[in-house]
Amino acid sequence: MTAFALPALRQISLAVLMATASPVLWAQAASPASSPAPTARAEVGKPLQLAQDLLKSGKAVEALAELRVAEQVGSLNDYERYLIARTRAVAALKANELPVAVAAFEVALASPLTPAADRPSLLDTLARAQLQLRQYAPAAATLRRYVQEGGQDAAVRALLPQALYLSGDAGAAAKELLPMVQAEEAAGRKPSETSLRLLVSAYAKAKDEPGVYAALQRQAQHYPKPEVWAQLLSRVPDQPGFSQSLTLDLLRLKQATGALRDEAEDIELAILAMEGGLFTEALLALDAGTQAGRLGTGPNAGEHQKLRDKAAKASAKEKAQLASDRAAAQAAKDGHALTLVGTAAVSAGNPADAAKALADGLARGGVKKPDEARLHLAWAWVKAGHSAEAVKVLDTIKSEDGSAELARLWKTWLRAQAQK
Known part of the structure; x- marks a missing residue:
């Protein structure tokens, strides 16, 4: 998988982290209908207040020392433990003491005194700290809690598949990530390239080849780079029912997408073309x-x-015989010979004329492999620069011998080119 950066540790403001962390040193007079306000003893509150003042002055290490003084008072009540945890969490973050920060966040989140409105922010920061510490499984658990407790930030939610992947649970990562990608597509937005690479890698790590194939198709659709198409098209022969007779058609698609990238494939394309009597196509390859x-x-x-x-x-x-071959094909009883001449003319003649010959041959009937001929017709239209006509032809291809799959992939590439 292409490496992705660990998420930055989001420094939540003091105002958020410490909104409820100012010690109340004495109980307020309560009306009969209200509960007494929680209190911190003065001997705990004094170093705690000093720690908070030091934090505001940017002295995080000194603040941590004062919190230890407050803790040493002993026999802490729930409110005192809560206040110390909240303050320690932010002090440790600012001092880059991530293990200390993680422990403090966990104490604060376990406390019933933490307001519900604060919890998503605390869970977000805890998860990022855990990821920085490479505590991937705990980070994934924290991020699940973030979602369960109403966290809405899409950027935070997107961290869950990453955490699951890094924890070694690639299958769960793909399961979490796919709906996110689908939601982006449904909203008319392009999923991030990082998300799609992660989706491909997660399926690969989980040994889910159908998942890899589908994810590569998404990646090729949104980010049609030659290396992506090379990965995708290398898997086409392994798809159910794919006929080896379509290998030359597959190589043509590889050539169009820039995925034809090694000596063996160049030679294979040339030899297959020559075996089919397509010598100019072989020479060009x-x-x-x-x-x-x-x-x-x-x-x-x-x-x-x-x-x-x-x-x-x-x-x-x-090339010298092309005109006479076409005349002979025009005189034939059916259209099969005309489709053969049209296929040759894509390279040896004019692609637009080749498309006309192929279309005429298909209209006459008697073509032995009509969907294969339609692939050649679409290829001719692509070569002639008429992508819209190519897509119309590709929409008609239905054979389950691999023709329909190649047609679908041609359409994916053509539409991606149209969006550039």
Whole structure:
């Protein structure tokens, strides 16, 4: 997983942390209908007040010393323990004594004297301190309490999946994070890239491959980087029912998305294209690989050149015969030959003319693999720069041999490009 930074320790203001931490040294006169105000004894209240004054002057270490004086009085009542915990929590934070701060927050949160309105802020700061201390499981528990006790800050809630992931519970992290991502999408907002990377990594760590695949699709949709598409498309052959006959179509999508990134795939694309009689497409793939520095160098450079020479010779013949091949296909009884000529013309001729030939062939009928031909038609429209036409064709592809999956991924990429 791409590392994410631990959340910053949010320094809650003194006014918030100490709103109820000023000692009442004597009981106020109470009306019969009211309960007596809690009190702190003078011998506890004096060092406690001094600690609070020192804090306001920025002297956190000295404040902690005064709190120890207050504690040494002994036989503390609940209110005194509460006041010391609240004051110690903020003093320890400011002194960067995080273990001391964590213990003080836990005492304060366990006290019934802590106002309900203060609890979310205290839980937020406690969780951040625990994360800084790498106490990931306790931090996750604290963040769950934050949600349960009404904490509404989305940034704090987003810490829970991180804490769960870092604690080793990747499955729970993904379970918490997915609804957050879905809520962002439902609201028309783009989830953060960090959230999507974490979602992918959490599913991977939990060995949930369907989850990884779905999360990568989201990441490719919102952040269509070549490396993301490479991860996503590498998993397509493992999807249920995917036909190996669509490998060349998959490589074309990899090429379009920038995910075609190594020598083996360049060679595979070229060889599959040549086996299908698409010599110009093979030649263009070999030249692209050479320009990218993947081919033409290293121990296999000689083999690369031999393959290119073969493709170049056949490409020249293919281009010379394209017009006559199309005429013969037009005279055929069905449209199958016309779709083959149209597929060749995407690279060897004009993509817009290729799209017309493919569309005419499909309209005639008799095409052996119509959804595969529709993938080629959509590819032709992409090459011709007509993405909207490509999407219309892709919407019609339904075969469960992998064609529909490739169509859906093509649409994801095209829509992401349109949003740039």
